[in-house]
């Protein structure tokens with residue numbers, strides 16, 4: 377079975393003016409341990425542009441009030457801004473209607489919402505949940521929990537040696553007729569692999585299964601259109617895409633969302649409350665119990681507006697340029713083992729590697745002394761580490777403000793590592 | 801250290817540490833272990849499996865298996881090389897003293913009883929790496945605890961720590 381991605385004569389993608397973009401991010405203009413900061417840990421969290429920081433400040437200085445409650449001017453402003461943010465954020469992923477977008481604490485809470493609300497109402501013993509070996513723990517543990525509660529069974533798509541999902545196994549697994557939901561990452565945070573979600577969703581749909589997409593990396597590093605992806609659920613976090621921490625969103629296809637029971641109970645999510653029974657607020661408020669992260673949602677929308685001025689296609693192209701450059705340079709660096717697909721076009725801005733001489737921790741500590749921030753560890757993807765039989769990797773992850781010069785510094789930093797750990 | 805201008809780095813990565821990292825002492829499985837503890841640092845994936853043969857509150861032998869950074873592996877290597885034929889009380893005292901040094905106690909750092917382990921004092925300047933250095937000692941303290949609760953019950957199978 378072959379999977380081809382055909383891009384019909386795509387319009388030219390502009391290149392980024394990175395020097396100008398860097399000026400939008402005040403945090404980048406600092407020294408760490410006596411060296412200019414090279415922030416290469418964007419898969420963990422991204423930095424925030426002035427536009428987002430100013431939006432938060434402006435909101436707290438002028439508009440702050442609770443939403444959907446007060447009848448006064450500030451409450452109206454806060455409510456308007458919060459609901460406008462919903463529309464903006466929904467637009468970022470091509471959601472057909474803002475009312476299908478629920479604000480959450482982030483991807484993790486969004487996936488827990490799907491697993492609890494949809495899962496507990498729809499999964500029966502023997503039903504199957506199809507995941508993959510490259511999932512982040514937040515697209516794994518919620519499903520393990522709901523499987524225990526409902527008697528559903530977890531199945532896994534495996535990874536090939538280059539960190540791609542083995543799609544050839546998909547028809548066989550779906551053909552069993554028991555898969556109710558496929559929960560899969562759009563982009564892997566540990567290897568950078570861009571998964572063929574549209575193809576997986578097409579097959580899942582034919583087999584009568586729903587598709588939940590962990591879009592934490594996707595929404596940040598890849599243009600997203602939930603309709604084109606064929607997703608039924610799409611979860612993502614603001615902090616990975618230039619927005620604040622503590623806010624994210626879940627999009628759910630309308631007809632599915634309408635039939636889902638509430639996730640949490642409390643204020644905001646009710647219509648009429650009685651002593652023993654209550655009725656629920658209209659969508660999406662039914663799924664937003666309690667005072668939401670209002671400033672966060674507004675900040676998330678500001679991040680979307682900011683990224684829009686740059687363009688998701690151009691950002692992805694820039695990341696893939698850097699990945700190609702880094703893969704070449706690291707590939708030439710002695711004793712370096714690279715993980716993930718060899719073609720930059722198959723991945724977003726993530727490069728995972730190990731060195732023969734030194735453990736990822738030690739690499740990270742040495743680089744930190746040179747002002748270079750990378751991540752070392754299992755990246756909340758222990759199944760990936762088990763697949764490649766390593767305990768940890770070092771990971772550099774890029775975003776719109778990173779430069780080839782920073783990649784050069786990373787590669788030179790590995791020489792320092794070698795000067796300490798190399799030899800006998 | 802040649803080619804390494806950074807003072808903090810060279811104080812962290814002392815030759816003695818690198819030497820233990822590259823040629824760990826007492827690495828491997830212990831055939832006649834009476835206790836085994838498996839410790840993992842969930843934040844980073846470092847792991848150490850410590851095995852000891854304890855008789856009459858004396859550590860007759862100890863070995864470890866592990867996967868992790870230079871600091872975690874050198875620390876446990878040094879630790880094991882100091883505790884053969886030593887009473888459990890000494891093991892606990894060593895773990896205490898070493899922990900004090902890791903938390904920046906200057907007196908502990910001067911304590912000769914820590915021997916090679918003093919090479920690790922530079923780690924205390926890298927707070928995120930202190931956990932690495934302590935992983936083996938956490939395993940040791942667990943193992944001592946388990947040996948003591950198993951006393952008088954010598955036939956019981958080795959139990960697995962967390």
Ligand SMILES: Cc1ncc(COP(=O)(O)O)c(C=O)c1O
Pocket residue numbers: 419420481482483484485512514515561563564565590592593613615624756
């Ligand atoms: C692929 C992936 N999924 C899920 C998450 C969890 O996101 P959050 O921690 O923002 O909930 C992350 C990031 O940590 C991620 O990279």
